[in-house]
Amino acid sequence: MRIHVINPNSTAAMTRTIADAARAAASPGTDIDAETGMGTPPSIEGYRDEAMAVPALLAAILRAEARGADAHVIACFDDPGLAAAREVATGPVIGICQAALQVAMTISTRFSVITTLPRSVPVIEDLVAAYGAAHRCRRVRAVDMPVLALEADPASARARLFDETRLAMDEDRAEAIVLGCAGMTDLCDWLSQTAGIPVIDGVTAATRLAEALAGAGYRTSKAGAYAYPRDKSADMIAGAA
């Protein structure tokens, strides 16, 4: 099986971290086809960054399907372009936010999300609501570090992540933690062991769900909102006929 993992931003170091996590999560025999955004922002920290990353992402989806991808993982916690990707793809497309929430709703009754910047909190809250997880999510928290600083200053990243995890356990009574940024992937095992509760990294969750769905033969429905884009060349002529 071939899973296409796209990091929508243009930072190759982050793609490597993501690819490592995806490969560690994948079953034997699964090929991880990891890709970096081309000409996209170096990190996705807000609606503009999301918007600027999506056209390249859609092109990458199409190229990956031509290469034989069975499923796709969008490896950014804002799930940028998820609906559009499903529209152009034939195989299932998994967003790491939706995947992580589905796992969190399966292994806990209440969880909190910890992301990078405070400005992303409402973005993620709205995603949580759109995915039907609002009643299970205690709170979306932020460590107040930019995405790229996570890798540049790992000691601060760990310290702040641990602090927010403690608050999530004590104040929110969170039973599990969802990591709200693909760049936190490599801190997942450490944090889970240190905190003593499940910590869910979206890259891992999404890679496994992508395998699960593709392996079962599920494909994106082409009836309705995810149907392939229409060819519009005849619209005005047909209308005028």
Next chain:
Amino acid sequence: MRIHVINPNSTAAMTRTIADAARAAASPGTDIDAETGMGTPPSIEGYRDEAMAVPALLAAILRAEARGADAHVIACFDDPGLAAAREVATGPVIGICQAALQVAMTISTRFSVITTLPRSVPVIEDLVAAYGAAHRCRRVRAVDMPVLALEADPASARARLFDETRLAMDEDRAEAIVLGCAGMTDLCDWLSQTAGIPVIDGVTAATRLAEALAGAGYRTSKAGAYAYPRDKSADMIAGAA
């Protein structure tokens, strides 16, 4: 006052229809600065089209502010790029879907939306929910005609629009109709007079609300999720310091 009205798709004829409606709606002394999407899809009919239209739209927002725009109207009923546009803009940004729903919730207790293609129905339903209007919206209906065919075959457009309006009044007990496509703008007055209930065209609604907000001095909040995009050039260095 100067209102920037952007038609996100690349069909100039549709921009003219939209600009006419915006000018008809505007107060004396308001300048309508209408623009067509550059290099974007000829119509917006799904998530992919939306995604492909947004980068050009954001650039247009910035150029318009440099020209002195006081507010912006995104003239496509899917409100593509609305959050991203608010992030890059200083003035208020009005989506025609959100504006039309706000008017509908002010002058009726229950309304229905009529759009073009069935595939857009879930897209609009999700917008209605995100804007907090789900409990007021009876149903999102579709005339089953592509956007560009509305103009190419106006007789069919009127007939199908009237049929759905009758169904909305009889089956949904809709007290008002929201036109779910910017390309229906020029049918609004006719339909309202024929049906005998208020019909709300988003271009008209959004132009008036843009004037209202800009005139009162409201600007998009720059604290939080709509803050200007961060300059990320120092992220890794700062982190490494």
Next chain:
Amino acid sequence: MRIHVINPNSTAAMTRTIADAARAAASPGTDIDAETGMGTPPSIEGYRDEAMAVPALLAAILRAEARGADAHVIACFDDPGLAAAREVATGPVIGICQAALQVAMTISTRFSVITTLPRSVPVIEDLVAAYGAAHRCRRVRAVDMPVLALEADPASARARLFDETRLAMDEDRAEAIVLGCAGMTDLCDWLSQTAGIPVIDGVTAATRLAEALAGAGYRTSKAGAYAYPRDKSADMIAGAA
């Protein structure tokens, strides 16, 4: 254009503050027809006060339409009698709570409301939910001062309002503040400049929206729940026939 602004309570000094704000907000050429409640409570601080203010308010709506009013603003943040006013009116009727929330949902992703007395908090929370803004409203806060004390003790009013605004920014991460009382109208500009985020006063917002809707020709739908009250004189006879 003629906008009828009704202060439902019987305190004329408060009507003057409201009328000043409405006139400051209105476009050139708009006539503000401001009115004080007749025989109503001196302030609206709870359900009983609301109920006692509505019959006079409905009579005022009818008189104002006879005088040529194009739209109406109910200048009390509880939006007392809003649905009933829409039923008797022909033009649009704007409640300052609903108007302020519509503006807040357009220029921010998360906001908090600050009102006068703690007892009003659940009242406003229920309005926020009914208007579809609950997912955008972080919290409804109270300065714990009666409505009329705002004007009698402006120094305390400013101090307490500023304190709650700071809490809203720090604890709620509010991106905008909605003033939850018509009597706070004259503190809006000061607070916005001091706090550095948008502050939305319902009188300003509603006056502008009233102009916007009336100017576009929108009228309250008379099909359904806002239809004019029925003449019931023939009910029993017709039934018995």
Next chain:
Amino acid sequence: MRIHVINPNSTAAMTRTIADAARAAASPGTDIDAETGMGTPPSIEGYRDEAMAVPALLAAILRAEARGADAHVIACFDDPGLAAAREVATGPVIGICQAALQVAMTISTRFSVITTLPRSVPVIEDLVAAYGAAHRCRRVRAVDMPVLALEADPASARARLFDETRLAMDEDRAEAIVLGCAGMTDLCDWLSQTAGIPVIDGVTAATRLAEALAGAGYRTSKAGAYAYPRDKSADMIAGAA
């Protein structure tokens, strides 16, 4: 025990029907103190009628408490003035809509409501949502007869009520019916026997719940939104001090 039952409208014949139902529902030893609205509309069919009935209703609540009433029933399905009545009352105040919905949620998983006029449908839908019963209510239906015609033309009332009940059972799969008008009280037993499913009349339900709550010693909370109205005579002086 003394239960005060107020018919908010001014039609004494309807009060007699309501009083009969309340007495039939009451336990031995319970005194039903039934009252007709003074100077209120002859029927409550919309927001204006509600608003015009509430001031007299609040006065009646106070007089009844002075006479020794232990609890109050507002016998109109729109529950007009319910919150205001709770604010002025010491004993519990039961609305027949809320009471009927509480019973319906206890003895069925899905129910439909049948009211008089189509214009009341959104009014009742909003009440159902506010009382937390929206997920249990399949549909609010209307027989399309004015309130007073129910009594004037009982044969039509029965026929139309039965027709809508059949539709509720077949189309909605309603497991119980809630009668959405106090004027349908006397048709409850007949309809339940004819249809073969539980039919819930709000007057009966509310009378029983009023007894239940008053008998257990429950009183309306006076902390918060239902606290007695404040004495405002000192507001401006205290503020100025």
Next chain:
Amino acid sequence: MRIHVINPNSTAAMTRTIADAARAAASPGTDIDAETGMGTPPSIEGYRDEAMAVPALLAAILRAEARGADAHVIACFDDPGLAAAREVATGPVIGICQAALQVAMTISTRFSVITTLPRSVPVIEDLVAAYGAAHRCRRVRAVDMPVLALEADPASARARLFDETRLAMDEDRAEAIVLGCAGMTDLCDWLSQTAGIPVIDGVTAATRLAEALAGAGYRTSKAGAYAYPRDKSADMIAGAA
């Protein structure tokens, strides 16, 4: 009238406390038929305990109906087996959680629940949501004492309950308190008098509501989800025929 009160757990001392409360709440002439779970867990503190208590509870419902019970009260705040009990019963079945919430929604606008163990908080939150009370419930709190310790260490129980009540009043601005465990029944009057706001004990509330519903002749609907279990003996034969 005969009300069957079943304590689903197997601790007879707790049944006595519950029976005392039910008898104190009941009207003269009502017979309380109290029963202890047979072979069930000593206390219900989680989903497993609930599950293990239900089969015996259903058998008890059937036996009680054979003895002439008019209605049933399930005296555990998790409302274990409530839907299943309604399916097998003819009379109404009242859960003490649902009953307490219905009372709380009638006499206050906002309330908090105080239960025993933190692990029960999500369980009760989900019940509150399922009963349509989430918008009225400020918070579910826990005293962090096991059910059986309430009776074993009453001094600590009182102290912790009072502490949480103060927090509910100060932080949540709760207007009423709902006791979230049947074992707290005997602390209700003391707490209400000490705190000065209504405190609602589910056993009292449910006993009164059971009387109210049974006395009005309401029975569980047998159309739909609460219909008696089907006799399945002929399924495969009929299918094969």
Next chain:
Amino acid sequence: MRIHVINPNSTAAMTRTIADAARAAASPGTDIDAETGMGTPPSIEGYRDEAMAVPALLAAILRAEARGADAHVIACFDDPGLAAAREVATGPVIGICQAALQVAMTISTRFSVITTLPRSVPVIEDLVAAYGAAHRCRRVRAVDMPVLALEADPASARARLFDETRLAMDEDRAEAIVLGCAGMTDLCDWLSQTAGIPVIDGVTAATRLAEALAGAGYRTSKAGAYAYPRDKSADMIAGAA
């Protein structure tokens, strides 16, 4: 990997169908440990059946973990005992309803569920809401055949299932179908090919998700509501100390 699949009812033929589907869905090397309910109802058609099946199911979970099960699938669409099973289990526990809905929310924007008996419709609707999928689920439909008749009369089962699928596509505009009964498992491929849209069988979905979660090392959180049941033997003594 070892996946424990429990059919909560006592019909061994149905377990065989379920086990075949699970084995067909499983990856090479995964061992399916399928089990039939012991002493439970022959089919699960309502709340009583669910309740009677859970104690045996919990015992089976514990035995399976002792045998080395890595994850569990509860193969009944009502997800009976799901929360209780998670409380006693160490590995993840997947309900076929929740799993199917998660897949449906990933590959479509709107879907409908088709179950067996009309009485199960509200049961499943409530599950859909509890899992956060209500806004994506168009409708829960029923073929009106008992569970066991599906196997006894396969021709009718196919015909009725196809009819409801057509209605779901035409009336609901469902983009995918969720099979609402474990006994429909073997009709999944046929129906998907015939209807031309994705059809999701919960056994397949849950087996794949169980593999995905167990393979990633996820275990049920033991902090909070899914913590192992407490040992209560010391409660009263400790309290009395």
